[in-house]
Amino acid sequence: MKRRFRSLITMSLVAGSLMMYSCGDSKKEKEETVSHEDHEMHENSDHTHSENSGHSHSEKTVAAAEFKNDGVKQVFNQYLEVKDALVQTDAEAASEAAKELQVSLEENNPEIAKIAGNIAGENDVNKQREAFSELTAAMDPVLKQAISSGKIYKQFCPMAFEGKGDYWYSNSDQIRNPYFGDRMLKCGRVEETIQ
Template sequence: MKKSNSILTLALLASISFSLIACANKKSTDHENGNGVHDHSAMNHKAEDEMSDGSVVETSENKSISQLIDQYLVIKNALVQDDSRAAASAGQKLAETSSSIDLNTFEASKQSEIKEILEVVKEHGEHIAKSEIAHQREHFEGMAKDFMDLLAITGTDRTLYQQYCPMYDKGKGGSWLSDSQEIKNPLFGSKMLTCGSVKETISMK
């Protein structure tokens, strides 16, 4: 009887020990596959939110600069076609966009220089908006360097080409930007449409 009781006791202890081990293993597994996964998921969501927050600045930068490039190119194409009215309308939009850009969407170290360039671009746009075509072309040519300086800081959302005509301004020469390598001269329009060559390619960054 004593032997039988001993065997029964050992069997019961073994069963309890097995249950405790199994329970401990389940908790460990649950921690790895349950709570641990949820914590990791939360971290992932946080990281994605932070990336989204960071990308807002970048998107805002690109959008505002993209609008300026669009309006610049509208002026360019209008002058190619000798269309002073279309150039004036685009010049007004360029001036308005230049003054409405939120500098806080740019890195703090860039803001001062960008502000100075945008103020000059705004002035050019205002002159283009209210001038006859010869004066529009003067301001458009003068604005090319400002755009080059701006894009060197902010980058561009498209490939652009700096083009140059040596005949402009009585042989002093003049530059402009285009989104096509094909020469269509906005500084002369139909008078000398193909005068010029590509001097530099400005690539996306």
């Protein structure tokens, strides 16, 4: 019985270590803001990065992106509201933000509006996160073609969707994971800076 218990504990520690390693596998990236200590499951501080020894990254960098037209700027800001609601694991707020995004997209991008509508019509945050993945992929060409100045951070979590990994956009280089919320708030890295 003791041996079985020890085996179980050992396996749990190995699994936990692998999870932390997977999420922190890109520390080589210059814009990386994640450290192993950041993977504490219940880390909620938005301002404390003192555990990132060697980095004076105590404040997030927010880059106000400007776009060739105001419609895309509005859509990007609404997208960020959906993302932030998912970071908070707030299905109701995500639904409300997605409704506004859907209305903004209906005229010029009906296919993307439909994806936003899928988020708006759902009250299960995990299903909203799946639709958000589709939304992010659909927004890629829209944002890349329309940005005129500033930066957008394309971020990636290798742990999302059972280790398949997935992307999201942010106006900050600070990682706030919409796929896990506070369970793995800082899991991820800046994959691309769009400017």
